[in-house]
Amino acid sequence: MIGLTAYGVLLTIEGLSGAAIYQWIRAATGEPIRPDLAARNVARGAFVLSVLAAPVAAAGWRLGLGFGPALAMAAGIIAAELGFDSDAPVLALLSASAAAGVFALAPRLAPRLMGLAALVVVLAAPGVIWGLQAAGLYDGLMQAAPLSWAERMGYWSHAAARIAAHPLIGWGLDASRTMSPDIILHPHNGPLQLWLELGVVGAALAAALWAMLFRKASRDKADLSGAAMAGAAAAYFSIAAVGFGVWQDWWLALGVAACVLCTALDRLSPSASATPRSSPDTD
Numbered sequence: 001m002i003g004l005t006a007y008g009v010l011l012t013i014e015g016l017s018g019a020a021i022y023q024w025i026r027a028a029t030g031e032p033i034r035p036d037l038a039a040r041n042v043a044r045g046a047f048v049l050s051v052l053a054a055p056v057a058a059a060g061w062r063l064g065l066g067f068g069p070a071l072a073m074a075a076g077i078i079a080a081e082l083g084f085d086s087d088a089p090v091l092a093l094l095s096a097s098a099a100a101g102v103f104a105l106a107p108r109l110a111p112r113l114m115g116l117a118a119l120v121v122v123l124a125a126p127g128v129i130w131g132l133q134a135a136g137l138y139d140g141l142m143q144a145a146p147l148s149w150a151e152r153m154g155y156w157s158h159a160a161a162r163i164a165a166h167p168l169i170g171w172g173l174d175a176s177r178t179m180s181p182d183i184i185l186h187p188h189n190g191p192l193q194l195w196l197e198l199g200v201v202g203a204a205l206a207a208a209l210w211a212m213l214f215r216k217a218s219r220d221k222a223d224l225s226g227a228a229m230a231g232a233a234a235a236y237f238s239i240a241a242v243g244f245g246v247w248q249d250w251w252l253a254l255g256v257a258a259c260v261l262c263t264a265l266d267r268l269s270p271s272a273s274a275t276p277r278s279s280p281d282t283d
Contacts, residue, residue: 001059001069004052007045008072014042015079039084046080047239049073050092051254054100054231055261058224062265087148088243092235099234100227107222111230115214118237122207125191129160152189152242158182159192163199170199174247190240197246210237225266232258 014021019038026033033041053073060069077093080086102110132138142153162171162179175197176186187193194203210233217229236255244251 001056001063004049004056005060005069005072008049008069008074008076011042011045011049011076012072012079015076015081015083018083043080043084043086046077046084046086046089047092047243048254049077050089050096051232051235051239051258052261053077053093054096054235055228055258055265058228058265059261062224088239091242092239095238096231096235100231103217103227103230104222107217107219107226109218111214111217111226114230114234115211118210118214118233119207121237121241122191122194122203122210125189125203126160126163126195129156129192130164133157133160155183155187156189156192159187159189159196163192163195166199167195168199169201170195170197173197176245186245188243190237190246193246225262228265229262232262 010021018035019042022042023033023035023038026038053070056073057067057070060066074093077089081090099110099114102114129138132141138153138157142150142157145153158179159176162183176183176193187196191203191206194206198205213233214230217226217233219226236258240246240251
């Protein structure tokens, strides 16, 4: 919590200064870097903040620090968007906030509905592309979108076409890296990448995993650990839907870190300490 709160402050300074501190460090160590590359590298920190914001904010509140950690991290994410045009972390922050808020209103039902929604999104991803194309709407939406989103939509279109050719078992793990120039590295869409590389079998397994992860936050009474679980899962899912490759090591590690932090919050919560360890809710 302390480290990520401090990093939120640092990222705020970097976003407002154009990554001045990072560029100074690179120059001082004999490895100067172009400003645009520095901005890209520093902006990646906002993705980490957005995924871990919910559990860190919950820990800060539990320790009596109020909204301080949450505000510091939110400031860093927003500054990265303003300074480096990093949109996805802001989307993830909004998703996490919405998920935590809905959880507070319906702690038992909301996570189950979010899990069901995630399941539907994963399974229906290529069908949405095919439907928009069949209706003649896809090309118009792509032309109206900003450049970065138009490029993504181009990858999605090619991915949907490849999925249609091998829908059952896909083209193989990491096969999207061989599909340049139609797809650069990966489709920049987690559900489509799962369909493309692993087919309906892999997509169904991933959909079931997401449903299970969201359902893990379900409980009879709202608490901080449940809100953190729902928020972290929503943030990770929203970024995965528009951003990184599914198999990138650091991205998988970030998901594991979020799970570890949320589990620690749950195990160390006052309600958990009064619950027998053999209870299904704590296994």
